[in-house]
Amino acid sequence: MxxxxxxxxxxxxxxxxxxxxxxxxxxxxxxxxxxxxxxxxxxxxxxxxxxxxxxxxxxxxxxxxxxxxxxxxxxxxxxxxxxxxxxxxxxxxxxxxxxxxxxxxxxxxxxxxxxxxxxxxxxxxxxxxxxxxxxxxxxxxxxxxxxxxxxxxxxxxxxxxxxxSYNPLLPAYAEPKPAPVYPVQDSAWTRHEGGLVEIGHGGSGFAYDCEGPRHKVWLEPYQLAGRPVTNAEWIAFMEDGSYETQTLWLMEGWAVREREGWDTPLYWWRQDDGWWTYTLQGARPVDLAAPVVHVSYYEADAFARWAGHRLPTEAEWEAAAAPTRIDGNFLESGALTPRAGLPGLWGDVWQWTSSAFAPYPGFRPPDGAIGEYNGKFMVNQMVLRGGSCATPERQMRASYRTFFYPHQRWQMLGLRLAADS
Missing domain, CATH: 1.20.120.450 (dinb family like domain)
Structure with a gap:
């Protein structure tokens, strides 16, 4: 391929x-x-x-x-x-x-x-x-x-x-590629002054209707982790009994966790030699330094609470990302799985934010059936930012908003931590 x-x-x-x-x-x-x-x-x-x-x-x-x-x-x-x-x-x-x-x-x-x-x-x-x-x-x-x-x-x-994933043979869609082994690095946090910022698409070039209008948002000073949460950090979360600690979870998230029997990210299982996961390259040992993937908003929110931090708002993420170069592990790399050792805001996994997918001030969908593209979905879903290893790089821009229901896990969904500064 x-x-x-x-x-x-x-x-x-x-x-x-x-x-x-x-x-x-x-x-x-x-x-x-x-x-x-x-x-x-x-x-x-x-x-x-x-x-x-x-x-x-x-x-x-x-x-x-x-x-x-x-x-x-x-x-x-x-x-x-x-x-x-x-x-x-x-x-x-x-x-x-x-x-x-x-x-x-x-x-x-x-x-x-x-x-x-x-x-x-x-x-x-x-x-x-x-x-x-x-x-x-x-x-x-x-x-x-x-x-x-x-x-x-x-x-x-x-x-x-x-x-x-339902096939016991666990077939590989893409040819397995050896990935470099990186140690798990501490996440270097970046501080952002906040203030009155503008977000949303307002320039030339393509954008979806839901990315505008460009508008002003007030941000208090905040910090963002320099990389997404890793598999090693997620294993620590699991080993601390966090999937069984109800006080970490939103009420609805706990109900979904109980109903679905969640105790790991989607596609994980335990073998004698450690944790394994199923990927588009077939079954592989969990890479401890790679970003965790296939976790719901409910799980991401519980992890952030366990870690003593929070998820960023989409305005915080966009304000931090706007001046940066779009560079990361996207579809075109052919990896089709998150990679370790790539700090930054872009690629590998979509990052859950704490922001609901809602219209920006002044939003009006286009007339006709094209207007159904995004506007009719602006309820009960959460925004994610940054793209993933399955996202075409040509899609990406700082204003790009994707959205999923908080219980969904089958997409390349991960998280990055934020904190008040």
């Missing part, structure tokens, strides 16, 4: 078509190792089969660009709109999310043919200057479609990890 190098990202002046070609090529590279049987796996309602991700990201370009703005465009199959719409109510009816794994038809070759059909139509329409949209609006929609597909690239591999 050869992934594209995120550090060769086109300049902002590069065409939307160039971004489209690179994004679609990245997706093809991600599914290249998979068998037809792999392509249909769905292990839970939160996850989707790889085949569905391929088709849904294709439907997005068809539904929002080709159908409304390319005269004469004819869909590959009108029925695909029902099968591959995710949650866009205004775009029409949708197949039940939990039953996507039952869609044995269309076949994998049919889905790949569908992707080629849409790609060829987009290229041809651009070559003929045939779209009814003005160039600025067309480029904006193509760019949105590409970033949407990048989100699904991350979901594709993490959904696949969850599905593979």
């Amino acid at each position: 050869t992934l594209l190098d995120g550090r060769t990202t086109p300049s902002p002046a590069a065409s939307a078509l160039d971004l489209f070609e690179r994004t679609r090529a990245q997706t093809r590279a991600l599914v290249q190792p998979l068998t037809p049987e792999d392509m249909g796996l769905q292990s839970m309602e939160d996850a989707s089969p790889p085949k569905w991700h391929l088709a849904h990201t294709t439907w997005f370009f068809e539904e929002f660009i080709l159908k409304p703005s390319l005269p004469g465009y004819r869909p590959r199959d009108e029925r695909f709109a029902l099968l591959f719409n995710s949650y866009y109510v205004q775009a029409g009816p949708r197949h039940t999310r939990s039953k996507r794994g039952l869609l044995s038809r269309p076949s994998v070759p049919d889905v790949l043919d569908y992707r080629m059909h849409v790609e060829d139509a987009l290229r041809d329409g651009l070559a003929r200057d045939a779209f009814t949209l003005n160039q600025e609006d067309l480029d904006a929609l193509i760019t949105l479609g590409c970033h949407h597909e990048m989100q699904h690239q991350e979901l594709l591999v993490t959904d696949l990890l969850h599905a593979f």
Whole structure:
């Protein structure tokens, strides 16, 4: 599997078509190792089969660009709109999310043919200057479609990890790579003065609607840990009986922990020679110096309380990250697992914040079905920042907000500690 190098990202002046070609090529590279049987796996309602991700990201370009703005465009199959719409109510009816794994038809070759059909139509329409949209609006929609597909690239591999984890053979999706062994280092804390800061996207370049408007936030002086919480630190948390100490947990988190029987991060187990975990590179010993991953917000919050600290707010994280260079372990590295020895704010694991996913002051979703992209999810979810080893680097910017429900663990979710200064 050869992934594209995120550090060769086109300049902002590069065409939307160039971004489209690179994004679609990245997706093809991600599914290249998979068998037809792999392509249909769905292990839970939160996850989707790889085949569905391929088709849904294709439907997005068809539904929002080709159908409304390319005269004469004819869909590959009108029925695909029902099968591959995710949650866009205004775009029409949708197949039940939990039953996507039952869609044995269309076949994998049919889905790949569908992707080629849409790609060829987009290229041809651009070559003929045939779209009814003005160039600025067309480029904006193509760019949105590409970033949407990048989100699904991350979901594709993490959904696949969850599905593979049910196989007693614990298959490796990616070829195992030797990782350097680092000692667990103390976390150097950085102090931030706080004050009146601005957060949110307000400049040029792509951003999702939920990243704006840019607005002012008051921050008291604070500190951030120089690296995410490590596996060694998490083992100390476990060995101190913290999964059984109710006073460390939010009430709802404790109820979920009891119901689900949590006593380790997702995919961990104990053997005679120590702790092991399942990764996209197969079963591996837990790397004590690497960031802990696959922990819920509830677990992260309990750990922070046990450690005598707290989780950062998203404004604190963004204010600290804005002046830094985006550099870390992202999808393009091919590691697909957190690595030790990489301090900084970016990559490896998404970092839980204490901030609810809510609209910024003045937020207004766009009109039409596109406006359903983020706004309808602004309740009962928590914000994470920084990207992960499964996130395309091209997605990242200081204002980027991802969000998950506090009980979810199957994504590359970790944490960084904060403290009042």
